[in-house]
Amino acid sequence: MPEEKTKLGYLYQRKAKNEKMIAGACEEAKEDVEVIRLDDVSFDTKNLDYWLQFRAILLRCVGHDKGLRAASFLNGIGVATVNSAEVTRNSGDKVITTALLALNDVPQPRTVIAFSVEEALAKMKEMGFPVVMKPGIGSWARLINKINDFDAAEAVMEHKQVLGGPQHQTFLMQEYIDKPGRDIRTYVIDGKVVAAIYRYSPGWITNTARGGSAENCELTDELVKISQDAANAVGGGAVAVDVFENAATGELLVGEVNPTFEFHNSVPTTGVEIHKLLVNYFISEANKI
Numbered sequence: 272m273p274e275e276k277t278k279l280g281y282l283y284q285r286k287a288k289n290e291k292m293i294a295g296a297c298e299e300a301k302e303d304v305e306v307i308r309l310d311d312v313s314f315d316t317k318n319l320d321y322w323l324q325f326r327a328i329l330l331r332c333v334g335h336d337k338g339l340r341a342a343s344f345l346n347g348i349g350v351a352t353v354n355s356a357e358v359t360r361n362s363g364d365k366v367i368t369t370a371l372l373a374l375n376d377v378p379q380p381r382t383v384i385a386f387s388v389e390e391a392l393a394k395m396k397e398m399g400f401p402v403v404m405k406p407g408i409g410s411w412a413r414l415i416n417k418i419n420d421f422d423a424a425e426a427v428m429e430h431k432q433v434l435g436g437p438q439h440q441t442f443l444m445q446e447y448i449d450k451p452g453r454d455i456r457t458y459v460i461d462g463k464v465v466a467a468i469y470r471y472s473p474g475w476i477t478n479t480a481r482g483g484s485a486e487n488c489e490l491t492d493e494l495v496k497i498s499q500d501a502a503n504a505v506g507g508g509a510v511a512v513d514v515f516e517n518a519a520t521g522e523l524l525v526g527e528v529n530p531t532f533e534f535h536n537s538v539p540t541t542g543v544e545i546h547k548l549l550v551n552y553f554i555s556e557a558n559k560i
Contacts, residue, residue, distance in 0.1 A: 277326070278325050280304065280306075281293065282312075282328050286308070294306055296550040297329075297550055300554055305325075319348060322350055326557045330353065330359075338359055339360055351560055358505055366407045372501060380445045388431075388432065395424050401420075401447040403445045403446075404416045404443065405443045445526075448526075449518045454469075454513060454526065458511050461552045461555075464490055464498045465545060467488040470485055472484070497514060497523050513526040
C-alpha cells in the first residue's frame with residue numbers, strides 16, 4: 272500500500288455540461304487533479320493501491336445508487352470524498368432528508384411516509400387534495416405526481432402496485448404548496464450560500480431540466496438561513512437546496528436537498544462560477560487531510 276496519499280481525483284460518471292465545467296476548473300486549479308471516468312475503473316479488494324494514493328476524490332455520479340456506493344467504498348477504505356457518503360445518503364434519500372429536516376426544525380411542507388396502500392390513501396384523504404407524491408430517490412422531477420382528488424389517488428396507487436419495484440413500495444406524500452409560479456434553488460458550499468436562482472414555469476414543476484427558466488435571486492437573510500439550516504441538517508458539504516415560497520403566506524419551506532446538483536444554467540444567470548467554488552472547496556478539504 273502507498274506510504275503517503277499524494278494525489279487528488281475527480282471521479283465522474285458521464286461528461287455532460289456540468290462535468291465538463293468541473294473538469295475545466297480542475298485543470299485551472301493549482302493542484303494536480305486526476306480525472307477518472309467511473310465506467311473505466313473498478314474497486315478491487317486485491318488491488319487497492321490505486322485508490323489509496325488519493326487524499327480525496329471529488330465525486331460526480333448522476334445516479335444516486337452509484338454515487339452512494341462509490342462514496343461508501345472510498346470512505347470505507349479511508350479516502351475522503353466530496354460529497355461524503357453521509358451527505359450523499361442524507362440528501363439523496365428523501366425519506367432520510369425529511370427526517371433530518373424535521374429533527375432540526377427546518378421548515379418544510381407537511382410530509383407523510385407510508386408503507387401500505389391503505390395507509391397512504393387514508394393519509395392523503397386526511398391531508399386534503401391536492402397532494403404531491405414523490406419517489407424516495409429520484410431527480411429531474413421524475414415519477415412525481417400531483418394528485419388532485421381521491422379517484423386519482425386510487426389510480427396512482429394501482430399503477431404503483433402493478434409496476435412493483437422498491438421505488439414504488441414506499442409512499443412519500445407531501446402537502447401541495449401553491450407557489451407564485453416559481454421556486455428557488457440555492458447553492459450551499461461549505462456552509463456558505465454562494466448563489467440562488469428563481470426557477471419559473473407555467474406548470475407546477477419548475478425544474479430547469481423539464482423546461483423551467485432561470486433568473487437570478489437575491490440572497491435575503493431569510494433565504495440564507497433556511498438554506499444553511501437545511502445543508503447543516505444533512506451534514507454540510509456542497510449541496511443545492513430547493514426552497515418553496517408559499518404564495519398565500521410568504522413562508523419559505525424546504526422542498527428537497529440535492530447532493531449532486533446541476534449548475535450550468537445558474538452560472539451565467541447569477542454570474543457566480545459555482546463549479547470553481549466547488550473545486551476550490553474540494554481542494555481546501557483535501558489539504559486538511
